[in-house]
Structures are given as structure tokens and as C-alpha cells.
Amino acid sequence: MSSDSDGQLLRRWKSGDQTAFSMLVQRHQSALLRHARAILGAGSPYEDVVQDVFLKLAESPPDLPAEVLGDAERERVQLLSWLHKVTRNACMDTIRTETRRRRREQEVAEGEAAEGGHATVEEHDTRALVERELSKLPVDQREVVALRLMGERSYKEIAEITGKNVGTVGWLISVGLKALGEGLEPLLEGRKGATRNGSVRIETGLGLAQGEVS
Amino acid sequence: MTMEQRMHELLCAYALGEVDAAQRIEVERALASSPELRQELEKIEDTIGLVRESLGGGETMSAEAEKALMSAVNPEPRKNPWHSNGWMRMAAGFLVVGGGAISC
Numbered sequence: 001m002s003s004d005s006d007g008q009l010l011r012r013w014k015s016g017d018q019t020a021f022s023m024l025v026q027r028h029q030s031a032l033l034r035h036a037r038a039i040l041g042a043g044s045p046y047e048d049v050v051q052d053v054f055l056k057l058a059e060s061p062p063d064l065p066a067e068v069l070g071d072a073e074r075e076r077v078q079l080l081s082w083l084h085k086v087t088r089n090a091c092m093d094t095i096r097t098e099t100r101r102r103r104r105e106q107e108v109a110e111g112e113a114a115e116g117g118h119a120t121v122e123e124h125d126t127r128a129l130v131e132r133e134l135s136k137l138p139v140d141q142r143e144v145v146a147l148r149l150m151g152e153r154s155y156k157e158i159a160e161i162t163g164k165n166v167g168t169v170g171w172l173i174s175v176g177l178k179a180l181g182e183g184l185e186p187l188l189e190g191r192k193g194a195t196r197n198g199s200v201r202i203e204t205g206l207g208l209a210q211g212e213v214s
Numbered sequence: 215m216t217m218e219q220r221m222h223e224l225l226c227a228y229a230l231g232e233v234d235a236a237q238r239i240e241v242e243r244a245l246a247s248s249p250e251l252r253q254e255l256e257k258i259e260d261t262i263g264l265v266r267e268s269l270g271g272g273e274t275m276s277a278e279a280e281k282a283l284m285s286a287v288n289p290e291p292r293k294n295p296w297h298s299n300g301w302m303r304m305a306a307g308f309l310v311v312g313g314g315a316i317s318c
Contacts, residue, residue, distance in 0.1 A: 018284070021284075025283065025284075029273075030274060034269070034273060047276065048279075051282070055283065058287035127268045130265055134265070148230060149265050149266050149269075150266065150269055150270045154232065170223055170232065173227075173230070174222050174227075177262070178222060181260075187264065188261065191260070191264065
């Protein structure tokens with residue numbers, strides 16, 4: 001990957017260098033996909049949203065503030081903040097206009113009620129279990145948890161992205177982590193057992209998942 | 215907010231490296247004297263670890279989506295609108311002058 005800073009890549013793109021734009025996509029797509037997925041959910045068209053975000057970047061690339069130019073890390077933070085804000089707005093538009101998430105939550109709730117809870121989840125897939133618990137959080141908690149844990153954004157950066165104050169971000173993360181901890185308790189307990197025993201079957205309460213300890 | 219909620223929030227911030235020096239001292243003092251808090255911190259750290267491990271991988275767009283994106287973007291150099299306007303004004307000036315000359 002190019003060692004050019006985000007500011008340099010933006011300048012190259014503005015001069016018509018498509019390779020520079022491609023590098024920006026490569027560099028930032030994971031963070032934006034995780035962000036959009038956290039807001040809209042795994043089964044949503046979150047990839048389309050991220051595509052639109054990059055189209056917007058291509059059409060109207062932001063001007064980074066003069067004070068960050070020349071400092072690669074500050075350029076990165078600045079551009080990421082812009083990209084996350086655009087992603088967030090696009091996700092909110094998607095929710096507002098299509099109400100997909102509400103329908104999906106309703107469907108999931110109905111499905112779980114009909115099947116006594118957990119049957120729709122892949123019982124052997126830790127990722128699916130974690131994803132399901134994350135999806136149960138209210139969107140504001142889910143978003144900040146995803147930005148902090150997977151996006152590695154600081155509380156301050158998350159506050160900037162979401163328009164909330166830092167205290168609210170901390171509170172939302174705290175409440176979200178508490179709920180996740182409770183929801184994932186069987187899995188966490190199973191992992192502790194696995195750590196003690198080397199390799200054990202993890203009791204999830206949802207069935208048995210095989211756990212290997214590295 | 216109850217004391218327990220505040221401490222949980224502080225422990226989360228501590229686990230995520232988001233506390234200032236004074237908060238760090240407060241948390242570490244509380245941890246030193248409370249096995250329950252140490253257990254709570256351990257659970258927070260385990261939860262963070264599990265979520266990161268499960269969902270933190272580098273997801274990328276599908277090859278089709280990326281191809282569609284790259285073919286949709288216009289690699290034309292971004293024009294400075296001020297300069298564009300300048301050229302437009304200059305072109306308009308030539309038209310006016312040229313038009314005037316023709317009508318004479």
C-alpha cells in the first residue's frame with residue numbers, strides 16, 4: 001500500500017489520479033463497512049451505503065484544514081472523521097427512508113418469540129452470536145461500541161463523528177458493554193473454561209460450540 | 215446515575231485507555247480494595263476482547279462492488295470553481311466582444 005498520506009492521496013485524486021482514489025478506498029473501506037454494518041445490521045445493504053460514501057468522496061473530496069496538512073496521522077484522523085460522518089448520515093437516511101431495520105427487528109423478534117428464542121442463530125458460530133448480541137443494542141449504543149471497539153476511534157473522535165458529547169459517548173459505551181457482557185455471558189464463561197482446560201466444548205446455553213484455544 | 219453505574223463507566227473507560235491521570239488513580243485505588251470490581255473489570259475486558267476478536271477483522275467490499283465503484287468515479291481533474299468561473303467569464307467576454315464586432 002502507498003505510503004502517501006491521506007492528504008497527499010486526496011491531492012492526487014483531485015488532480016485526476018484514479019490510483020490515488022483506489023488507495024483511499026483500500027485504506028478506509030474496512031472501517032466504514034464496520035461502521036455501516038453496526039448501524040444497519042449484517043443483512044442490510046450496508047455495502048451499498050459505503051459505495052455511496054466513496055462516490056461522494058470522489059465527487060466532492062473534502063478540503064483538509066490547513067493546520068493538519070503535512071501531519072499524516074492528523075490528516076488520517078480528519079479524513080476518517082469526515083468519512084464516518086458521511087457514512088453515519090447515509091445510514092440514517094437509509095433507516096429513515098426505508099425503515100428496513102425496524103422491519104427486520106420486528107421480524108427477528110417475531111421469529112425468536114415463535115421459536116422460543118435462539119433458534120435462528122448459527123449455534124456454532126461465535127461471530128454470529130456476538131453479532132446478534134450487538135444487533136440487540138439500540139442503534140446509538142451499537143454505533144459507538146462498534147466505532148470504539150472495531151473502528152479504534154477514541155471517545156473524542158466518536159463524539160465528533162456522532163455529534164454527541166464525550167460524556168454521552170462514554171455512557172453509551174458503558175451501557176452497551178454491560179448489555180453485551182450479560183448477553184455473551186455463557187460464551188465468556190465457556191472461553192474461560194477453555195482457557196483453563198486447553199480445548200473444551202463451550203456451553204453457550206444455545207447448544208454446544210466447539211472452542212479451540214490458541 | 216448511581217455509584218455503581220459511574221464506576222462501571224469508569225472501568226470501561228479504563229479498559230479502553232480513555233481515563234485521565236486522576237481517573238486512573240481513582241480506578242486503581244478502587245480495584246485494589248475490591249475483588250468485585252476486579253471481577254467486573256475482567257468481564258469488561260473479556261467482552262471487549264470477544265467482540266474485537268469476532269467482529270474486528272478487516273472486511274472489504276466485494277470485488278463487484280469495488281469494480282462498480284471504480285468505474286463510476288470520474289477521474290477528471292477536480293476543477294477549482296473559481297478558475298472555472300474565470301474561464302467562463304473570459305469566454306463570455308469574447309462572445310460579447312465578438313458578437314459586437316459582428317453586429318458592427
